[in-house]
Amino acid sequence: MALHIHNTLTRKVEQFEPHDTETRSVGMYCCGPTVHDFAHIGNFRTFVFADLVRRYLEFRGYQVNHVMNITDVEDKIIRRVREQATTIAEFTSKYSNAFFEDLQTLNCVEPHHIPKATDHIPEMIDLISRLMDRGIAYQAPDQSIYFSIEKYQGCGCQYGQLVNLNFDEMRQGDRVSDDEYEKESVADFALWKARVPEDGEVYWPSPWGEGRPGWHIECSAMSMKLLGTSFDLHLGGEDLAFPHHEDEIAQSEGAAVQEDGRPYVKYWLHGAHLVVEGKKMSKSLGNFFTLRDLTDQGYNGREIRQLMISAHYRETFNFTLDGLAGARTALNRIHECVTKLRDKAGDTSAEPAPQVLEQFTSAMDDNLNVSSAWAAVFDWVRDCNRRLVDGALDAAGAAAELAAWNRIDSVLGVGQTDEVAPEALVALMHERTDARAAKNFARADAIRDELAAQGWAIEDTANGPRLKRS
RNA sequence: GGCGGGGUAGCCAAGUGGUAAGGCAGGGCUCUGCAAAAGCUCUAUCACCGGUUCGAUUCCGGUCCUCGCCUCCA
Numbered sequence: 014m015a016l017h018i019h020n021t022l023t024r025k026v027e028q029f030e031p032h033d034t035e036t037r038s039v040g041m042y043c044c045g046p047t048v049h050d051f052a053h054i055g056n057f058r059t060f061v062f063a064d065l066v067r068r069y070l071e072f073r074g075y076q077v078n079h080v081m082n083i084t085d086v087e088d089k090i091i092r093r094v095r096e097q098a099t100t101i102a103e104f105t106s107k108y109s110n111a112f113f114e115d116l117q118t119l120n121c122v123e124p125h126h127i128p129k130a131t132d133h134i135p136e137m138i139d140l141i142s143r144l145m146d147r148g149i150a151y152q153a154p155d156q157s158i159y160f161s162i163e164k165y166q167g168c169g170c171q172y173g174q175l176v177n178l179n180f181d182e183m184r185q186g187d188r189v190s191d192d193e194y195e196k197e198s199v200a201d202f203a204l205w206k207a208r209v210p211e212d213g214e215v216y217w218p219s220p221w222g223e224g225r226p227g228w229h230i231e232c233s234a235m236s237m238k239l240l241g242t243s244f245d246l247h248l249g250g251e252d253l254a255f256p257h258h259e260d261e262i263a264q265s266e267g268a269a270v271q272e273d274g275r276p277y278v279k280y281w282l283h284g285a286h287l288v289v290e291g292k293k294m295s296k297s298l299g300n301f302f303t304l305r306d307l308t309d310q311g312y313n314g315r316e317i318r319q320l321m322i323s324a325h326y327r328e329t330f331n332f333t334l335d336g337l338a339g340a341r342t343a344l345n346r347i348h349e350c351v352t353k354l355r356d357k358a359g360d361t362s363a364e365p366a367p368q369v370l371e372q373f374t375s376a377m378d379d380n381l382n383v384s385s386a387w388a389a390v391f392d393w394v395r396d397c398n399r400r401l402v403d404g405a406l407d408a409a410g411a412a413a414e415l416a417a418w419n420r421i422d423s424v425l426g427v428g429q430t431d432e433v434a435p436e437a438l439v440a441l442m443h444e445r446t447d448a449r450a451a452k453n454f455a456r457a458d459a460i461r462d463e464l465a466a467q468g469w470a471i472e473d474t475a476n477g478p479r480l481k482r483s
Numbered sequence: 484g485g486c487g488g489g490g491u492a493g494c495c496a497a498g499u500g501g502u503a504a505g506g507c508a509g510g511g512c513u514c515u516g517c518a519a520a521a522g523c524u525c526u527a528u529c530a531c532c533g534g535u536u537c538g539a540u541u542c543c544g545g546u547c548c549u550c551g552c553c554u555c556c557a
Contacts, residue, residue: 024487044557052557059557088555176552177486202554228555250557251488260554285488286557288550323506324496329489329550336495339507346506349520376497384497388505398521402514454516461518472519479520 014378016073019327021175021254021281026380031075031245032279038076040244041067042236042278043124044253045081048108049089051303054317054332055287055294057119059250061321062284064121066248068424069377080239081124082232083109085131086215086225095213101131115304118314119321120426128235130226134217136234137226141204141219143268153195156207156222160260162200165267172200174262175281176255202260203227229260233277237265243275248282287321287330307337315427316340322383322425343391348429350394351418353401355431356476357411365416369393373421390421434480438469442478445471 016029031039043063046052052060063081070077085105094104116123130137141158144150149164162172172178208216208223216223236244242265249258258281265277289300307317320340324330372389376382397414400406406414422428434442445460461471470483 046557047555056557062557178553200554252552252556255486255552256554257556284557286551293550320495327488328496331495333495335507339495342508343506346520353520382497384505388497391505395522402522449516452516458517470519473515474520481520483519 014375016069016378017380018280018282019380020279021258021283022276022278027280029280032243032275036076037074038078039070039246040078040080040240041070041246041248042080042082042232042240042244043247044232044249044257045083045127046108046112047084047087047090048105048112049087049093050108051305052108052112052115053294054289054302054304054307054321056250057115057304057317058287058321058330058332059248059284060116060121061119061318062326063248064116064119064426065322065326065381065383065424066246066282067122067124068426069381072377072420072424078126078240079122079124080126080128080236082235083112083127083129084228084231085109085129087228091212091215091225094215095211101215111305118304118308119318120314122426126239128239130231130235133231133235133238134226136238137230138205138219140230140234140237140264140268143270144204144264147267147269149267150204151197152221153197155195157195157203157224158205158221159196159201160204160263160267161197162263163198165263168267168269170263170266172263173259175259178255202229202256204230204264229257230264232257233261233265233268236261237270237277242270242277243272244278246280246282247278248284251283251285254281254283282326284326285329287332289332290334291331312337312341315429316344319344319425319427323387324384326381326383344427344429347390347394347427350397350401351415351428352431352481354397354406354411354415354418357401357406358408358415361408361412363409363412363416365420366410366413367417369414370417370420373424377424386425390425393417432482434469438464438467438480442471442480446478 017026018029019026031037033039041063043060045060046056060081063079067077067079083105085101090101090105094101097104113123141150144160145158147168149168150158150160152158166172204227205219205221206224206227207221208225212225216225236247247258247261262277265271271277288294289302292298292300294301304314304317308314316337317340320332320336321330323336323340369389369392372392373386376385376389379385393414397406400410418428441460441464445457448454448456448460464471464480465483468483469480472479472481
């Protein structure tokens with residue numbers, strides 16, 4: 014079997030075949046954060062999902078070129094920059110840095126390219142110019158540049174590739190902001206927003222006067238610059254399908270820069286949102302969490318990551334604190350097993366054991382069915398534990414299972430490294446062994462309590478006692 | 484109103500036209516000086532009503548409930 018994924022363009026699960034089949038290189042773009050605040054766990058579900066896709070493609074032997082943008086100019090940012098009398102660079106760098114720290118906490122692999130919108134104004138202007146030249150964009154009386162959906166459709170292009178649109182039935186105009194009333198048609202969207210007093214010092218020169226880019230144009234300009242005018246994968250949260258991604262397609266294909274009728278993007282993947290304790294996150298409900306809120310409660314990034322990738326990306330996920338505690342226990346179980354395999358394997362190395370890898374791969378190939386993939390992992394844990402108890406695993410066998418796990422964890426990214434206990438604690442552990450030999454159980458238990466107080470648990474195994482983080 | 488997801492054990496969550504994975508929590512047992520870890524073991528008529536079928540949780544129709552999008556949104 015080969016990797017199959019759900020493509021929003023066709024609304025079907027399709028076999029993944031990148032444009033470039035010879036080098037197996039894949040271009041992948043993921044809409045990144047708008048850096049006006051600390052990102053919340055809902056945002057991170059999407060980024061962890063993108064990380065999972067990237068890691069699985071690499072596991073499958075593809076060479077991925079992963080791009081994630083940073084949106085650092087936008088209404089909210091402009092407002093706060095003005096309120097705090099600062100600059101865009103200063104204001105956004107704080108949240109941008111925090112974002113990358115958080116990604117690291119979640120054990121996400123850093124994208125190869127992280128373009129910022131404000132560094133690509135010329136590319137956006139070029140793209141808008143091309144749309145103007147083709148007659149698809151127009152300047153309104155307010156001096157802003159808009160994209161004409163009517164003209165675009167007149168060129169034989171389709172608007173509404175990602176969602177079924179029926180403009181007559183839509184509740185039009187409800188939320189159209191005041192400054193966009195000069196558009197020719199309500200569905201048109203801004204490519205370039207003319208400078209207004211509220212923008213303060215945030216503006217750039219352009220052939221159409223001072224102003225700033227519309228929201229959608231940055232992703233078209235930056236993705237095509239870094240990945241070419243027609244690339245393989247574009248991902249983002251489900252809310253972005255319309256209008257953001259739809260408009261990206263319109264701008265990019267409206268510019269007619271693709272060769273021989275290729276689409277702007279071959280596969281669109283959208284990750285579903287998460288809710289917390291069954292409800293949409295909101296500060297008033299008290300179920301709104303940034304990543305930092307959770308790590309402050311003592312949960313680590315691996316645990317949060319595990320929970321986020323425990324369910325299918327196309328389903329709304331219910332993130333709960335109970336679930337997080339469960340993720341901790343589940344991960345500990347894997348870690349225990351891996352530790353025992355390491356002990357058994359020693360320095361022996363071996364080729365990965367095929368069985369669990371096959372089960373894992375066939376689950377993931379099926380539209381990234383992580384639930385099923387985890388089931389394969391836990392079945393494997395039970396099987397390894399059983400064989401360890403039965404003495405049915407020798408060093409080579411353990412090494413093979415370990416090698417398989419390392420392959421799997423290159424995708425899941427939840428593995429931990431063992432922490433070595435301080436010497437003083439190891440000495441205490443030995444003292445306890447002596448006490449036990451002398452049947453001085455009171456002293457032995459006292460030592461165990463003392464170790465526990467320092468965050469270490471003692472475990473008596475067939476090979477003697479072992480210390481581990483509790 | 485339009486479009487698109489969902490409703491499976493206490494909780495989370497896969498899956499299938501032939502009596503339902505996995506994880507967490509809980510009960511019992513084994514091992515242990517006691518623990519821990521591990522193993523064994525127990526816990527579900529798949530929202531409701533019709534239809535198709537030898538047989539449906541799975542297909543079709545309807546009902547109820549729920550979530551998202553419809554130009555801020557991951």
